[in-house]
Amino acid sequence: MPRSPSAFRDRRDAGLRLAEVLETRHFSNPVVLALPRGGVPVAFEIARALRAPLDLMLVRKIGAPGNPEYGIGAVIDGSHPQMVLNEEAMAILRPSATYVNAERQRQLEEIERRRAFYLGGRPPVSLKGRTAIVVDDGIATGGTIRVALKALHATEAAFIVLAVPAAPQSVIESLRSEADEIICLGTPEPFHAVGLYYKNFEQTSDEEVVALLREAESFSGGSEPPPQGFAPKGSMRSTKSP
Structure with a gap:
């Protein structure tokens, strides 16, 4: 994993770069979960590449x-x-x-x-037997991501992945026990702030979130949960057995 990412043009560029890595993983039945609002444009590109449902993790x-x-x-x-x-x-x-x-x-x-x-009241996508991919536009302290990942342990997700463009190495290490796999494009030290690794880090608007979620409905897929005992092949950063 690179220590220092080159600057992302914007959140969607970061999503495209993450998608390139995630596509090689061949996760079975993935669901992409974005932390709003900044995580939505990143997650949108991942969901589009994987043809996966895009949902929010509020x-x-x-x-x-x-x-x-x-x-x-x-x-x-x-x-x-x-x-x-x-x-x-x-x-x-x-x-x-x-x-x-x-x-x-x-x-x-x-x-x-x-x-x-x-989402107009659309119910959350079921995670039963699926790969849950949690996405944000970056991590500074990891507090929100940590509680989100902890909550996923109580669901019936088969495998939990955290995917982010950039984060401090110390935070990534502290989150290893909370996810089955962590994919982070860069861990620059010293870290400073997430926005420094974007050329355009303008605030994501509510209108953009709504528009991306609606567009995602046109390409998201769904399939039967994987068989019991499923594990993705060739885990890059697996921290525990699924």
Whole structure:
């Protein structure tokens, strides 16, 4: 894996470069999951190359009582939404079960509102027996990606892949136990910021997200889940057995 990627023209260029690598992997029955908003243009090009469904992975933080910016957990979208709690923060703050459950419900409602806005209420794509490819436009600290990957462990996905254009090497190493495979085009050190590795890193608009998701419906495919015991051939960066 290159240590320093040359600058990507924009997010779609980064997606095309990732797609070139992912196409060689011959994943069975992939589903591409984008973290909005910046991850959507990257994931769109991957989904188009793989002829795979493109869906969103919506993550909402559960804030601490009286301090909503301090995360004690997160709720993640999906056919079976998951809640991932920060056990260390929970042990320190000891929020009541009533508070946690109320916040979980509130964030689930916000996720549903956003899904309706972006996808017109289309239900999440089932991950049962499929390869889940999680995509963002880059990783700085890895906090959101970490909870997203943790949530996928509770689904029936057969294999979990994280695909990103650039990230710090230390963060990639810390995420190895959360994914079956990690594909990252560059791990420059020092890392600084994701936007430095793009010539055009303008904010992705809601309108662009909606348009790309609608266009993706025209080329996404679907097939039966792979047989039990499936494993892709020649894993590049497999961290555990699927």
